[in-house]
Amino acid sequence: MTIDFDKVVDRSNTSSLKWDRFNPDVIPLWVADMDFQSAPGIIEALHQRIDHGVFGYTEPDNELEQRVVERCRNLYQWAIQPDWIVWMPGLVSALNVCVRAYADEGESVISPVPVYYPFLTAPALGGRQLKTVDWVQQDGQWVLDLASLEKKITHDSRLLMLCNPQNPNGRVFSRAELETLEQFCKKHNLTVCSDEVHCDLILDRNVKHIPYASISEFARTHSVTLMSPSKTFNLAGFGCAFAIIPDGKLRHKFNRVRKGIVPDPDNMLIGFTATKAAYRHGEPWRQALLEYLRGNHDFLVKAINDIPGLAMEPLQATYLAWIDVSALGLEDPHSFFEQAGVGLSPGKQFGDGNYLRLNFGCCRSLLEEAVERMAKAIKQF
Known part of the structure; x- marks a missing residue:
């Protein structure tokens, strides 16, 4: 499929969260929202x-749920059942439901750090305690420091929240890593909430996404997997996500907590329409997108590492670069680059102020301009 991802789409006057955050002179490369038009098949289905x-109340139909089942089987060799699927308006609400469903007030929830910030806020919002497990560099690769976690885990630890592929460092867990995690969870009787929203955006051709729940019977019966077409097909403005919960008891707890707080799925008509079209027609577009993102990624890795004071490790997945700015010694690196005309996400938000996150889901010309501004600002610093 030939898609012009170099096309510049004017997002002004569209109430865009991404583009309205900064003044018009700033290139916004922060929130995980791509600037590309979605797949033609999705746009056509929405028009129809x-x-x-x-536009009355709408239920997910059999075809939609079968599309999810087939996608899990074809892309990830994971056999799921339609009745395992719980539809949600978004993954952040699902994270918060998991915290409240699987840990009682005062009990502890474990999250990796750095990580997508709702992981860090959900426990406190639910009156639960947060315990963290650090990402550390080992042989040039980010890995979870489970040895350190082993020393601080307590008897009231109930839930381990994963982000795989990881946002913001782009790691994709290997099968060996998932098996080690599964043994850790079995030892401490932990339920796992695995946010796998970026699973369709694998950049490294040498790695493969493996759903945590697919690796063993224990993982299947002690986990909730969160997925959505939102990041893959640039549908974040539509509320449509789903939790896959194989175990009936866990599914009952999840649904009991969400009742009356999280809207029922019968008001997700547009999201259902877009999701069905994405999973029916969107694969050629996704493959073209991946090729473009790989090109942006390769350009960015070289360009960032050519700038004194900046460093970036290659990503395995996502379109979110994790840039080390610690060598610059800036008190507020986010504000520094905003003043230079580039709007990024502060690493402090994810748990590490030595980094900035950059969204390269945009046309190449915009990305090149942003990098030039960053390099110029550092040179003049």
């Missing part, structure tokens, strides 16, 4: 549904 003109 809008033309119908009646």
Whole structure:
């Protein structure tokens, strides 16, 4: 499929969270929202549904759920059942539901750090305690420091939250790593909430996404897997995500906690329409997107590492670069680059102020301009 990802789409006057955050002179490369138009098949399906003109309460139909089942089987060799699927308006609400469903007030929840910031805020919002496990560098690769976690885990630790592929460092867990995690969870009787929203965005051709729940019977019956088409197909403005919960008791707890707080899925008509079209027609577009993102990634790795004071490790997945700015010695690196005309996400938000996160899900010309501004600002610093 030939898609012009170099096309510049004007997002002004669209109430865009991404583009309205900064003044118009700043290139926004922060929130995980790509600047590309979605797949043509999705846009066409949305037009058809809008033309119908009646937008009442809507349920997920059999085809939609079968599309999810087939996708898990075809892409990840994971056999799931339709009744394991719980539809949600978004993954952040699902994270918070998991915290409240699987740990009682005052009990502890474990999260890797750095990580997508709702992982860090969900425990306190639910009156639970947060314990962290650090990502550390080992042989040039980010790995979880489970040895350190072993020393601080307590008898009231109930839930381990994973982010795989990891946001923001782009790691994809290997089968061996997942098996080690599974043994750790079995030892401490932990339920796992695995956010796998970036699973369709694997950049490194030598790695493969493996759902945590697929590796063993224990993992299957002690886990919740969170997925969505939102990042893959640039549908973040539509509320549509799903939790896959194989175990009936865990599914009951999840649904009991969400009841009356998280909206029922019957108001997700547009999200269902977009998701079905994405999973029916979107694969050629996704493959073209991956090729473009790989090109952006390769450009960015070289360009960032050519700038004195900046460092970036190659990513295995996502379109979110994790850039080490510690060598610059800046008190507020986020503000420094914003003043230079580039809006990034502060690493402190994810748990490490030595980094900035950069979204390279944009046209190459915009990315090149942003890098030039960053290099110029450092040179003049």
